[in-house]
Amino acid sequence: MGKLVVLTLLGAALALIGERLVAFRQRVNASREVEPVEPQNCHLVEGLEHGSEDIDVLPSGLAFISSGLRYPGMPDLAPDELGKIFLMDLNEKNPKVQALKMSDDFDKASFNPHGISTFIDKDHTVYLYVVNHPDLKSTVEIFKFEEQQRSLIHLKTIQHELLKSVNDIVVVGPEQFYATRDRYSTNFFLALFFEMVMDLHWTYVLFYTPREVKVVAKGFSSANGITISPDKKYIYVADIMDKNIHVMKKHDNWDLTPLKVIQLGTLVDNLSVDPDTGDIWAGCHPNVMKLLMYNPQDPPGSEVLRIQNVLSDQPRIGTEYANNGSVLQGSSVAVVYHGKLLVGTVFHKAVYCVL
Numbered sequence: 370m371g372k373l374v375v376l377t378l379l380g381a382a383l384a385l386i387g388e389r390l391v392a393f394r395q396r397v398n399a400s401r402e403v404e405p406v407e408p409q410n411c412h413l414v415e416g417l418e419h420g421s422e423d424i425d426v427l428p429s430g431l432a433f434i435s436s437g438l439r440y441p442g443m444p445d446l447a448p449d450e451l452g453k454i455f456l457m458d459l460n461e462k463n464p465k466v467q468a469l470k471m472s473d474d475f476d477k478a479s480f481n482p483h484g485i486s487t488f489i490d491k492d493h494t495v496y497l498y499v500v501n502h503p504d505l506k507s508t509v510e511i512f513k514f515e516e517q518q519r520s521l522i523h524l525k526t527i528q529h530e531l532l533k534s535v536n537d538i539v540v541v542g543p544e545q546f547y548a549t550r551d552r553y554s555t556n557f558f559l560a561l562f563f564e565m566v567m568d569l570h571w572t573y574v575l576f577y578t579p580r581e582v583k584v585v586a587k588g589f590s591s592a593n594g595i596t597i598s599p600d601k602k603y604i605y606v607a608d609i610m611d612k613n614i615h616v617m618k619k620h621d622n623w624d625l626t627p628l629k630v631i632q633l634g635t636l637v638d639n640l641s642v643d644p645d646t647g648d649i650w651a652g653c654h655p656n657v658m659k660l661l662m663y664n665p666q667d668p669p670g671s672e673v674l675r676i677q678n679v680l681s682d683q684p685r686i687g688t689e690y691a692n693n694g695s696v697l698q699g700s701s702v703a704v705v706y707h708g709k710l711l712v713g714t715v716f717h718k719a720v721y722c723v724l
């Protein structure tokens with residue numbers, strides 16, 4: 370009798386795992402091939418060869434680009450390259466990238482930059498906040514940007530017990546930011562099996578100030594990109610595994626309440642907002658299985674979506690760029706600035722288009 374119970378339970382467990390694995394393959398679009406969409410005037414950006422996971426553009430058109438991310442489970446095509454922040458002036462006719470110098474006392478050897486966000490203080494000083502994973506831990510680094518010297522002065526490293534597995538941040542005030550946690554377990558492979566395959570919803574968005582750190586939204590499968598609407602009233606959060614974008618209302622005490630969810634058919638990474646129109650531009654992964662099981666003969670593709678009329682009942686969703694990986698692999702972010710589009714990737718190249 371005891372054996373029968375054990376065998377029955379084992380059978381049920383195996384059936385559940387099998388069912389979850391089949392569902393996981395569907396959730397990561399394991400059999401999807403992407404149809405190409407390319408604006409006429411696009412070219413690869415010289416000098417951005419080893420990732421450009423996140424990009425943030427100042428109102429002046431200067432774009433900061435985080436490069437060289439090492440993330441568990443993702444391909445690492447250039448293990449000797451150090452993490453860097455590049456600058457690109459989107460006002461130039463043929464913009465070039467330039468690596469920013471960093472303070473001598475900042476540890477560049479372990480710099481592993483991920484999501485970034487800029488903040489302009491009342492005195493016009495520009496600060497760059499960078500999610501960093503030294504030794505695969507999570508910190509947020511605050512830099513002051515010196516435009517003339519093209520350099521970043523390191524001011525502070527922020528660590529907190531709730532700031533774990535941080536993916537992206539959006540800065541909303543001096544030392545005030547929202548951050549996403551993309552997995553609950555700090556071990557990626559445990560997270561992949563228990564959280565993503567078993568479809569748990571354990572990740573969250575938190576709000577940080579030196580005085581207070583609190584979870585302001587939870588129940589995400591894997592919270593990833595985060596940004597704010599141009600009127601600063603709404604926060605947009607991408608849930609990569611659930612293939613959607615959560616629109617949340619921001620309150621005076623920094624709490625967030627869910628307003629609606631925009632469902633997409635692709636795995637959404639970082640988000641940006643066109644300051645002119647308020648449209649969301651999303652860097653997406655058409656097929657995450659191809660990212661996890663990287664094969665250069667059949668590489669992961671890229672896809673950029675634009676969401677117009679975000680707050681209306683019927684947001685319009687359009688594909689602005691898509692490629693099967695022959696040009697661009699693993700797109701994670703797209704930014705626009707006065708009719709120019711810059712698409713970055715987790716570990717690959719970057720594409721610049723005039724729309």
Ligand SMILES: [Ca+2]
Nearest residue numbers: 423484485537
């Ligand atoms: Ca960001």
Ligand SMILES: [Ca+2]
Nearest residue numbers: 593594638639
């Ligand atoms: Ca991301």
